[in-house]
Amino acid sequence: MFVKICGLSEPEHVEVAVEAGADAIGLVMTASPRRVTPSRAAELAALAPSHVLTVGVFMGEPVEEVRQAAQAAGVGAVQLHGRHPHADFTALKDLGLTLVRAVAADADLRTGAFDEDLLIVDAPRAGAGEPWDWTAVRGRPSGNWLLAGGLDPGNVRQAIEAARPWGVDVSSGVEVARGVKDSALIRSFLRAARS
Numbered sequence: 001m002f003v004k005i006c007g008l009s010e011p012e013h014v015e016v017a018v019e020a021g022a023d024a025i026g027l028v029m030t031a032s033p034r035r036v037t038p039s040r041a042a043e044l045a046a047l048a049p050s051h052v053l054t055v056g057v058f059m060g061e062p063v064e065e066v067r068q069a070a071q072a073a074g075v076g077a078v079q080l081h082g083r084h085p086h087a088d089f090t091a092l093k094d095l096g097l098t099l100v101r102a103v104a105a106d107a108d109l110r111t112g113a114f115d116e117d118l119l120i121v122d123a124p125r126a127g128a129g130e131p132w133d134w135t136a137v138r139g140r141p142s143g144n145w146l147l148a149g150g151l152d153p154g155n156v157r158q159a160i161e162a163a164r165p166w167g168v169d170v171s172s173g174v175e176v177a178r179g180v181k182d183s184a185l186i187r188s189f190l191r192a193a194r195s
């Protein structure tokens with residue numbers, strides 16, 4: 001089970017996520033209480049070993065802005081969240097980074113349909129910690145895809161059984177307050193997702 005811990009902003013939490021076995025960490029570079037600047041994202045990304053995918057998360061920014069921020073941060077992947085057109089993914093291909101498309105369940109759920117490498121199927125509101133009907137996507141996405149939206153250490157097993165994803169992605173469910181991550185919750189989430 002591939003696990004992405006998203007919205008990290010403190011070195012301590014990057015270290016905990018890595019040590020607990022996260023496959024990817026998300027650094028939010030769009031409007032959010034979790035937002036980090038490209039230079040802060042670079043500091044955080046530098047703490048992750050090469051086997052952990054560092055993901056810059058964007059939503060609605062022009063593609064040139066995404067390109068510059070991703071390069072400045074030195075991340076290994078770009079996540080375009082929401083209704084980015086196919087052309088945005090095409091325009092970023094030459095960066096040579098892993099491209100991640102994050103959408104709600106009413107979108108095209110074929111991984112690679114927009115030339116992305118990885119798909120995230122999320123709740124309608126990104127990063128809001130809102131559980132949704134995970135059973136609705138069971139068997140629908142193709143290829144490698146992550147389930148997101150309202151997951152936490154207590155419900156992630158049930159969500160995996162409901163949707164049968166290749167991986168999971170969490171943000172609010174490993175926080176003690178909006179935008180404030182918690183080391184114990186990060187560890188519990190990873191244990192529960194892999195149990």
Ligand SMILES: O=C(O)c1ccccc1NCC(=O)[C@H](O)[C@H](O)COP(=O)(O)O
Pocket residue numbers: 006007026028030031032033034057058059081102122123125126127128129130148149150151169170171172173
């Ligand atoms: O986390 C945010 O604040 C955010 C803001 C705008 C676009 C995307 C954002 N997060 C992206 C993620 O990949 C989250 O992990 C995903 O939406 C799940 O969030 P949650 O329901 O809080 O676990």
